[in-house]
Amino acid sequence: MTLDAAPRLDVDRLLDDPGTRIIVCCGAGGVGKTTTAAALGVRAAERGRKTVVLTIDPARRLAQSMGIASLDNVPRRVEGILAGGRPDGDEPDGDRSAGDGSAGEAPDGEGPDGDRTDEDGTGRGGSAGGRDRDRRPGGELHAMMLDMKRTFDEIVVAHADAERARAILENPFYQSLSAGFAGTQEYMAMEKLGQLRARDEWDLIIVDTPPSRSALDFLDAPKRLGSFLDGKFIRVLMAPAKVGGRAGMKFLNAGMSVMTGTLSKLMGGQLLRDVQTFVAAMDTMFGGFRTRADATYRLLQAPGTAFLVVAAPERDALREAAYFVERLAAEDMPLAGLVLNRVHGSGAAGLSAERALGAAETLESENLENARIVDQGDGETASRAAESLGDGAPAGDSPAAGGGPDEAAPREDEDESAGNRPDSSGNGQDGPHGQDGPARRATADRLAAGLLRLHAERMQVLGREQHNRDRFTALHPEVPVAEVSALPGDVHDLAGLRAIGERLAADGSTPGAA
Amino acid sequence: MSRLHVVSGKGGTGKTTVAAALALALAEEGRRSLLVEVEGRQGIAQLFETEALPYEERKIAVAPGGGEVFALAIDAERALLDYLQMFYKLGGAGRALKKLGAIDFATTIAPGLRDVLLTGKACEAVRRKRKDGRPVYDHVVMDAPPTGRITRFLNVNDEVAGLARIGPIHNQAQAVMRVLKSPETAVHLVTLLEEMPVQETVDGVAELRAAGLPVGGIFINMVRPEILDEEALARAGGTERAAVAGALSRAGVGGARRGGRAERLVGPLLEQAGEHVERVRLESAQRKEIAGLGLPSRELELLSGGADLAGLYRLAKDIRKQGIPEAAA
Numbered sequence A: 001m002t003l004d005a006a007p008r009l010d011v012d013r014l015l016d017d018p019g020t021r022i023i024v025c026c027g028a029g030g031v032g033k034t035t036t037a038a039a040l041g042v043r044a045a046e047r048g049r050k051t052v053v054l055t056i057d058p059a060r061r062l063a064q065s066m067g068i069a070s071l072d073n074v075p076r077r078v079e080g081i082l083a084g085g086r087p088d089g090d091e092p093d094g095d096r097s098a099g100d101g102s103a104g105e106a107p108d109g110e111g112p113d114g115d116r117t118d119e120d121g122t123g124r125g126g127s128a129g130g131r132d133r134d135r136r137p138g139g140e141l142h143a144m145m146l147d148m149k150r151t152f153d154e155i156v157v158a159h160a161d162a163e164r165a166r167a168i169l170e171n172p173f174y175q176s177l178s179a180g181f182a183g184t185q186e187y188m189a190m191e192k193l194g195q196l197r198a199r200d201e202w203d204l205i206i207v208d209t210p211p212s213r214s215a216l217d218f219l220d221a222p223k224r225l226g227s228f229l230d231g232k233f234i235r236v237l238m239a240p241a242k243v244g245g246r247a248g249m250k251f252l253n254a255g256m257s258v259m260t261g262t263l264s265k266l267m268g269g270q271l272l273r274d275v276q277t278f279v280a281a282m283d284t285m286f287g288g289f290r291t292r293a294d295a296t297y298r299l300l301q302a303p304g305t306a307f308l309v310v311a312a313p314e315r316d317a318l319r320e321a322a323y324f325v326e327r328l329a330a331e332d333m334p335l336a337g338l339v340l341n342r343v344h345g346s347g348a349a350g351l352s353a354e355r356a357l358g359a360a361e362t363l364e365s366e367n368l369e370n371a372r373i374v375d376q377g378d379g380e381t382a383s384r385a386a387e388s389l390g391d392g393a394p395a396g397d398s399p400a401a402g403g404g405p406d407e408a409a410p411r412e413d414e415d416e417s418a419g420n421r422p423d424s425s426g427n428g429q430d431g432p433h434g435q436d437g438p439a440r441r442a443t444a445d446r447l448a449a450g451l452l453r454l455h456a457e458r459m460q461v462l463g464r465e466q467h468n469r470d471r472f473t474a475l476h477p478e479v480p481v482a483e484v485s486a487l488p489g490d491v492h493d494l495a496g497l498r499a500i501g502e503r504l505a506a507d508g509s510t511p512g513a514a
Numbered sequence B: 001m002s003r004l005h006v007v008s009g010k011g012g013t014g015k016t017t018v019a020a021a022l023a024l025a026l027a028e029e030g031r032r033s034l035l036v037e038v039e040g041r042q043g044i045a046q047l048f049e050t051e052a053l054p055y056e057e058r059k060i061a062v063a064p065g066g067g068e069v070f071a072l073a074i075d076a077e078r079a080l081l082d083y084l085q086m087f088y089k090l091g092g093a094g095r096a097l098k099k100l101g102a103i104d105f106a107t108t109i110a111p112g113l114r115d116v117l118l119t120g121k122a123c124e125a126v127r128r129k130r131k132d133g134r135p136v137y138d139h140v141v142m143d144a145p146p147t148g149r150i151t152r153f154l155n156v157n158d159e160v161a162g163l164a165r166i167g168p169i170h171n172q173a174q175a176v177m178r179v180l181k182s183p184e185t186a187v188h189l190v191t192l193l194e195e196m197p198v199q200e201t202v203d204g205v206a207e208l209r210a211a212g213l214p215v216g217g218i219f220i221n222m223v224r225p226e227i228l229d230e231e232a233l234a235r236a237g238g239t240e241r242a243a244v245a246g247a248l249s250r251a252g253v254g255g256a257r258r259g260g261r262a263e264r265l266v267g268p269l270l271e272q273a274g275e276h277v278e279r280v281r282l283e284s285a286q287r288k289e290i291a292g293l294g295l296p297s298r299e300l301e302l303l304s305g306g307a308d309l310a311g312l313y314r315l316a317k318d319i320r321k322q323g324i325p326e327a328a329a
Helices: A013-016 A033-046 A060-065 A094-104 A118-121 A148-159 A162-170 A174-176 A184-199 A217-230 A234-240 A247-251 A253-265 A270-301 A315-330 A352-375 A380-392 A395-402 A438-475 A494-505 B015-026 B043-047 B076-088 B092-098 B100-107 B112-128 B149-165 B170-178 B196-211 B232-238 B240-249 B263-292 B309-322
Strands: A021-028 A050-055 A138-147 A203-207 A303-313 A334-344 A481-485 B004-009 B032-037 B056-064 B066-074 B140-142 B185-190 B215-223 B297-301
Touching: A013 A033, A013 A494, A021 A033, A021 A270, A021 B112, A033 A050, A033 A138, A033 A203, A033 A303, A033 A334, A033 A494, A050 A184, A060 A494, A148 A162, A162 A174, A174 A270, A174 B149, A184 A203, A184 A270, A217 B066, A270 A303, A315 A334, A315 A438, A315 B043, A334 A438, A352 A438, A352 B032, A438 B015, A438 B232, A438 B240, A438 B263, A481 A494, A481 B015, B004 B015, B004 B112, B004 B149, B004 B215, B015 B032, B015 B043, B015 B066, B015 B140, B015 B185, B015 B215, B032 B043, B032 B112, B032 B240, B043 B066, B076 B112, B100 B196, B112 B140, B112 B149, B112 B170, B149 B170, B149 B185, B149 B196, B185 B196, B196 B215, B196 B263, B215 B263, B232 B240, B232 B263, B297 B309
Parallel strands: A021 A203, A021 A303, A050 A138, A050 A203, A303 A334, A334 A481, B004 B140, B004 B185, B032 B066, B032 B140, B185 B215, B215 B297
Antiparallel strands: B056 B066
């Protein structure tokens, strides 16, 4: 309903479009940016595109999942990419539209519906074989990890003569700068992107962005460099240091000498000399730096570039995503859409958290009474379940169920109206299982109460996620969204990345997915 | 006793929330703590539901028992000008440097210097004394950069001290390192019971230890209770399936009809329970991994209503109850 107001991001169309040459994945830290970039890479390659993924700082497992534990500064081919047997290539949209409809009705649907859960719940394992029709031959996947220092060194070597290059590489200031003070990463990521694009060996470059202070740092990096190079400060730095009143000082105007004097006092004469030597040695290269920084910036604005903002359905991540969307618009950078990772769903979305909790409480209080009648011999499992139920349900938690989520969550069954509430009526009648012994019934009650509490927890998560997402959609209704349902564990291999790619490309509105 | 608490963690683990709760917890019994933000995100202001923090220490919360929490969002440029003023009385020259672009250079182009300023300002707050010689702040809590960058961030002064081998910058950098490497400091890492954050935590601890930085404790955030175990799940899905449907029906969520809604509800509920059991299993493996670090760990419950002000006080209470982790001597 409300959430469907956001248009769906058609990931496959984006990947298949030969006009798409660069995809930049950006967003806050911890939202699955790198995983998304890798999954898109696998999918693009298997759909026939010659793809390279530039990762910045992949978790070890993720690098291993692409079979490239030793990722380095050079693109390495990823083995195990599947090309389809059928090169004819169906229309990416054609055969999926039928599925969209059925999944789309879930939010306002009838509630529990047995078969809806089947297609999604088991998606973690069984995906590898089934989607051959989506694959096309001719694709390749290459992956690399940005090595800041080496990238910087390469630039120096490529753009300075041998002697000057050596002077720069041996300069202590350069060594620390290039070894990775925060921020260098952003310059080098953009530099590397420019290099990859210039080589023109790939149809599609997918870039992950650095885990910056702010997700926007990499956008600012080239500009910042430019403004520095235009500034007066660099000229001050280029002036000789004030060392014991050398003759050269006479030729500096008074302002300059105060400046260098101040700098010398601040930094210590030796550091200032190191910086000056560095700046002098880099001098001839700076022009090249700026030209390339500007070119990369323009490249990011070009029609072949698509930005994907990656987020999880959490408040902070989506707030940052919204900020990013606004910023991209201000910079004339082409936004393709929002990838929303780790979205939860429920096969029983019609049963609200409040009602599930109420029902669980009814069963538990009934159970307490029964426990007085029945002796203790009805099984450890249930009693353990009942124990942890006690912990899980402090009185203080319940109000939360009625708090934040309630405007978003409840999708009540229409045939379960207030008249049928679980108060006392349920206790009296025997129900369909009246013939069971009271002990067995107590066990079933506890199990059912546990299931209901889990469901209530899930529905609270759903409610919160939807609230956050609605907020984003209200601010940016024009941004297409692709949702990726939550996986229980981490990705360990290509099959895992492939499964994520399928979830990315599948219809976004799948609250039935889990 | 640690006075500077540095809180790091992988993105998305809630390190800002934990840092804020820790600052509240440390402000008990009339103490005063300072919560410092270094990444310019204004996450603290959002958490405490106040307007954006200026570059100025201001009180943002009162802890139970009368303690106070102050907050400061450190702005690198302002911190640099502060320094110039404080140490070199360079008010005018500072402005001139700014006009030249030198301040820009220092805080953005040469980003290492930025980290020097941020860590320097936090250490200054730790060392600051009142007239009677007692510290202005009993504790300083820093919402620090994420695990992947924390060691480099804290160690930047070592690097700077190596670069500037003499002079005021050298001395300043060394003074900061002395605080950071002393038992006065504890670096805490926040994680979730998930594979990637735990792996990053393990790597982060190894890096911190190698750099000689004092590691405090591990905060395991967003912990959810175990509600059903594997055996219960097997029973609910096996022999007791019909009885469970009956129970649901009696509780009023499935209608009273046999084979009605309750029956259809069981499938999806069992599936969710299956995911729950799977998650609990993965979590226990991650717990073992964390235990292997030999560090004090604290578990913080998932705030079902999200991280709001009420939740923050609850976490603070919880941290106090479990005890504030200290760096091992």
